[in-house]
Amino acid sequence: MEDKWKEEIREYWDIVKDDVKWDFPNQDAELFLASIWKASKVDLEGMEVQVVIDDNNNIFVSSGTPSFVSFMNHEDELYGQRMRLPIKCWIHTHPFGEAYFSSIDWKTINTWNSEMENAVVLGNLQYYAYKISEDMGKKIYFDEDGEIKEVLFFTGEEE
Secondary structure, eight states: OOOHHHHHHHHHHHHHHTTTTTTTTOOHHHHHHHHHHHIIIIIISOOOEEEEOOOTOEEEEEETTTTBBOTTTGGGGGSSOOOOOSSSEEEETTTSSOOOHHHHHHHHHHHHTTEEEEEEEEETEEEEEEEETTTTEHHHHTTTTSSSEEEEEESOOOO
16 A cells, blocks of 8 residues: 555645646645655655656655665556656755755756756755756745745756
């Protein structure tokens, strides 16, 4: 049986998938991101979560350690449906820190850049969305009440 945290992420995805915008995430995208963040911080007690959205709007969900997230031990995600390129969005969490793309994350983005449209990283009270083809990013900081505190825009890798 599928893990409850994965079920909840899938339920949110089914609600918002037709209206989500990833380059500059809209409210539907933020609702979905919140479900991923909850899984990472609460349900999995600080494990990283990765969600890949393929060209058919199918999602593939996995979890791992702060230094490595893959589909190992999540092989069930790869049965039944095939991941179709390009990847619309690669999302992952940094549950105990900032929303930033690490050097390993940038390596992943640069390796997949011709087959990946967007990447999002979630951190504590913030997220960073990156539109790969335009080399542009948007970072949102929230206050403790969930209200937007600051919005920053980037071109290229975040400084």
